[in-house]
Amino acid sequence: MAKAKSAFVCTECGAEYRKWQGQCTSCQEWNTLTEVKLASARPGSGTTTGRTGYAGDLSRDVVDLSNVDLSEVPRLSSTFAEFDRVLGGGLVPGSAVLLGGNPGAGKSTLLLQTACKLAQQRRILYVTGEESLSQVAMRAHRLQLPTNGLKMLAETSVETILAVAEREKPEILVIDSIQTMHLEDISSAPGGVAQVRESAAALTRFAKQTNTVLLLVGHVTKDGTLAGPKVLEHMIDASLLLEGGADSRFRTLRGQKNRFGAVNELGVFAMLEQGLKEVKNPSAIFLSRQEEQAPGSLVMVVWEGTRPILVEVQALVDESALGNPRRVAVGVDQNRLAMLLAVLNRHGGLFTGDQDVFLNVVGGVKVLETSADLAVLLAVVSSLQNRALPKELVVFGEVGLSGEIRPVPSGQERIAEAAKHGFLRAIVPRANAPKQAPKGMEVIPVDKLSDALEAL
Secondary structure, three states, X not given: OOOOOEEEEEOOOOOEXXXXXXXXXXXXXXXXXXXXXXXXXXXXOOOXXXXXXXXXXXXXXXXXXXXXXXXXXXXXXOOOHHHHHHHOOOEOOOOEEEEEEOOOOOHHHHHHHXXXXXXXXXXXXXXXXXXXXXXXXXXXXXXXXXXXXXXXEEOOEHHHHHHHHHHHOOOEEEEEOHHHOEOOOOOOOOOOHHHHHHHHHHHHHHHHHHOOEEEEEEOEOOOOOEOOOOHHHHHOOEEEEEEOOOOOOEEEEEEEEEXXXXXXXXXEEEEEOOEEEEOOOHHHHHOOOOOOOOOOEEEEEEEEOOEEEEEEEEEEEEEOOOOOOOEEEEOOOHHHHHHHHHHXXXXXXXXXXXXXXXXXXXXXOOOOOHXXXXXXHHHHHHHHHOOOOOOOEEEOOEEOOOOEEEOOOOHHHHHHHHHHOOOOEEXXXXXXXXXXXXXXXXXXXXXXXXXXXXXX
């Protein structure tokens, strides 16, 4: 018998090696190589294998790029406007979408609500590998969802699932979850690198060939990244992450990769007794402020995907009892906070080297852009001076290392969103200042950090 070939695959970046080694030379991570059995082609299959390892039909025609059909791909609505927003307008036939999140975040609930509602007009096959059919039925009954028309299957074998899908011919195929699926030809246990990669590849290939929408549920690790090999994120079309702590009733759905829409799009849901309910005005839930304004609190306008969102940032500056003062940031990059404090010392004349600085973005929102720089610094100054800022003030702008205030994208839309929520003053970069401010709103353009401090 021929000896079974194997390779060692990095679970972080997907790089392959012929033998085991302690460190992956591609991503520099340690102890991430896992042995994977390589499936060999069956004798007499009639396929041709080249140097790249590809086996298939070599008689396909080459098409000129100018002759490709540019007609828009029709989309299927998920019945959730926030879900459609993150997807870029809806579900695309033939696409593979991966939905990840922490246990209890609501991944299965969101997909079950979507499947039950869409099953009234379309053919849907829901495959559960973690729960029994009675458990899914009990949850659907508790959420008061329509259950007629939804085809269910409790199975973990990919071969069986594909055979049933060939017979049922669903328009949407839901797999919950990809970590429980397995192929008979691979000897490793479900959830391993080889099983997750090959199972996802087989399901994605079926979706592409039959023009079926494939929805996969994926688990995440302790640090919040998707469990399994990194190559899994490369073979799918969209990767979505459902975030939200157990102590919060709000969930945020963020697009990390999308071949059919914008990335970093944000959808907001509220977890209720009847399941997930979309929040059409996210700024309203992030602005539940107290009547009496406290020092260190300020509202900023961040841009998430294709819309502005008003978020409150809170800063607390206190005298440190340690030789090395702490810098703690929740929702903002901690390294950027340290850089901004250095700019405040150099160009603002305010020293925080002997102070503990704590920063928090209310609502659990993670700010990934630089438009929050100016708001962060002004909140720190407010807490340092123990003086509350006006409640009707909103701020945004990027701060450079030389103390200049740089413009940010979509400044006009940010100001209009703030005016819609009743804010009367705005401190913005001069390049983002409109020629005519919204009615009843005062826009203060600034060029340097010192100008912003004087404007307070």
